[in-house]
Each structure stands twice: as structure tokens, then as C-alpha cells.
Amino acid sequence: MSLIARITSLAQRDALTTTGLALSAAWLFLVALFWLLVPGGEGTEGGIARLSTIMGTILPLALIWLAVGMARALAVLRAEAADLRQRLSQMRDMAATRGSPPRPQPETEETGPQPRPTAAPRPVPRPAVPDQRQHAPRVDPPASVDVPTLIRALNFPDGADDAPAIAALRTALQDPDHARVLRAAQDVVTLLAGQDLYMDDLPPDPASPAAWRRFAGGERGSAIASLGGIQDPVALDIAANLLQQDEIFRDTVHHFLRHFDAMLTRHLPQMDDAQIAVLAETRSARAFMLLGRIAGNFG
Numbered sequence: 001m002s003l004i005a006r007i008t009s010l011a012q013r014d015a016l017t018t019t020g021l022a023l024s025a026a027w028l029f030l031v032a033l034f035w036l037l038v039p040g041g042e043g044t045e046g047g048i049a050r051l052s053t054i055m056g057t058i059l060p061l062a063l064i065w066l067a068v069g070m071a072r073a074l075a076v077l078r079a080e081a082a083d084l085r086q087r088l089s090q091m092r093d094m095a096a097t098r099g100s101p102p103r104p105q106p107e108t109e110e111t112g113p114q115p116r117p118t119a120a121p122r123p124v125p126r127p128a129v130p131d132q133r134q135h136a137p138r139v140d141p142p143a144s145v146d147v148p149t150l151i152r153a154l155n156f157p158d159g160a161d162d163a164p165a166i167a168a169l170r171t172a173l174q175d176p177d178h179a180r181v182l183r184a185a186q187d188v189v190t191l192l193a194g195q196d197l198y199m200d201d202l203p204p205d206p207a208s209p210a211a212w213r214r215f216a217g218g219e220r221g222s223a224i225a226s227l228g229g230i231q232d233p234v235a236l237d238i239a240a241n242l243l244q245q246d247e248i249f250r251d252t253v254h255h256f257l258r259h260f261d262a263m264l265t266r267h268l269p270q271m272d273d274a275q276i277a278v279l280a281e282t283r284s285a286r287a288f289m290l291l292g293r294i295a296g297n298f299g
Helices: 003-037 047-097 147-155 163-172 176-193 209-216 222-227 233-245 247-270 273-280 283-295
Strands: none
Touching: 003 047, 147 163, 147 176, 147 247, 147 273, 147 283, 163 176, 176 247, 176 283, 209 222, 209 247, 209 273, 222 283, 233 247, 233 283, 247 283, 273 283
16 A cells, blocks of 8 residues: 555544544433433342443444444555555556657757758857756655565565565665666566466576676676576567567567666675575566577577
8 A cells, every 4th residue: 555545544544533432422421411310219220221221321332433443444445445546557557658668858848850951050059058056956865775675576566465565666666777677577577468478487497696697797698598597488489479570569678678687787796695596586587587588688
């Protein structure tokens, strides 16, 4: 659940608790007022009458707090459903864009595309732009993401109830470099899932941590061939056909491979052997091993 949804849910539960306390206090006040205003002798009461009095006092309180509990549970379910709908909408938007790399922006935004001139145009003096570096607001750098959090984010959540993975993904997305890798990985995993290729069904042959370190260090060739550890022939055939025939898929794959390669170069030197082994089992790394083998990155 997102932070905003969590705060909203807590606020609703606090309001319902306050309402329950107010209703309970009002009921007890009415009971006390009834006993003060209505005359009666305690000696004339029998056991059944006394039991009825006690039950008549306690049952409304139980009903009040039962209603409060059900309303609080309903508020939590509504907040989780709204958060899940928002997350699914974001995933559909990513699948629609299919992770295509951003197009280069023109140098000026006020002028549209112009036809290529036959002669060199006359240079136009550019207006002076005041230096606003001293007046620009200070932006704090994003919080550093530790290796376990990054690895957990690269594996993606198993569902809406996978709170640790959701928290790790939310933390990693705050870093722009990590966000680019995660979104690119999510794009290729989603596109492959659309072809019934699921990373959970493609366990790779384990590659040694030394091979991963050599790849991150820039080595290529037979020394890192073991990184192409996905051996499933059906998966290789489907992915290879997509890579050859679908231009959008091909751009998405190259975009992902480039950013994942850069991520390995940055972070692999700081990982120990156990962390590298866990990284290699993530869904993102499996997609990297499958697509990198087809693209010839490990040959």
C-alpha cells in the first residue's frame, strides 16, 4: 500500500475509533440517567430481571464496537483496493509504452521542425540567459539504496501482499538510475509474459560470481559465456523471433540490456559472492541472461 493510502486508512480508523468511543460514552450516560430518574428497589429484582438489565447494558456496547470493527476493516480494504488499482494502471501504462527509449528532444521548444535549408542560415544571436544557479532551489540527493534492497526490487513483488518487496521497489524507484533499470526490466518481463514466457519458469544454469565480475569489468567472449544460462529451447526460440520481427520489442530489449549492464558495472564490485548468487536468481537477471544470450552479449 502506498504512503498516501496508508495515511488515509489510518485517519479513517482513528475517526471510527473516536466515533465508537463517543457512542459508548453516550450510551453509558443514558443508562446512568435512566437509573437515576426511574425509581425502583433492588430487593424486588429477581435473577432474570438482573440478567436482563446487565445484558441490556452490555449488548448495545458490543454492537457499537462490532460495527466500528467492521467499518475499520472495510476502510482498510477500500484503501488497499484503490492502491492496487493505481498500481495496475501504472503497469498497463508501462506495457502500452513497451519501454521504448525516449526520443531526443530538440534544442528549442518554441519552434517546430523546419525543412533542411539548402544554404547555411544566418546565425541568430541567442538571447542572454541570466545565471540562476544561485537562485535555484536546493534539491537533496536521493537516499542511497543498499544492495539487499536493490536485489529485492529487481525480483519484483510476488503480489499485493508482498509488503517487503513492495517497500524495496518503492525505495529503489526514488533513485533515477535504479528507476530506469527497474522500469526497463518491468517492460521486458511484461512483454515476455504476454508470450507466456514467465521468468519463474526459466531457472538458469548457475554462473560463477567470477564470471559476473568479469562481465562487469568489461570482459567479453568465452570467459563470460556461462552468463547465458537460460537453456530452455522454446523460450529461446520465441524470444529470438520477437527480437527479429518486432521492432518495438527489439528497442525495448536493447534499452533494458544497456541499463542493466550499467547497473552491474556500478554495483557488482560492492557485492559479495552470496549477493551475486541471489541477484542472478531475480526475475530481472533471468530476463537479462535470456535476452543477452540471444543478442550475443555473452559470446
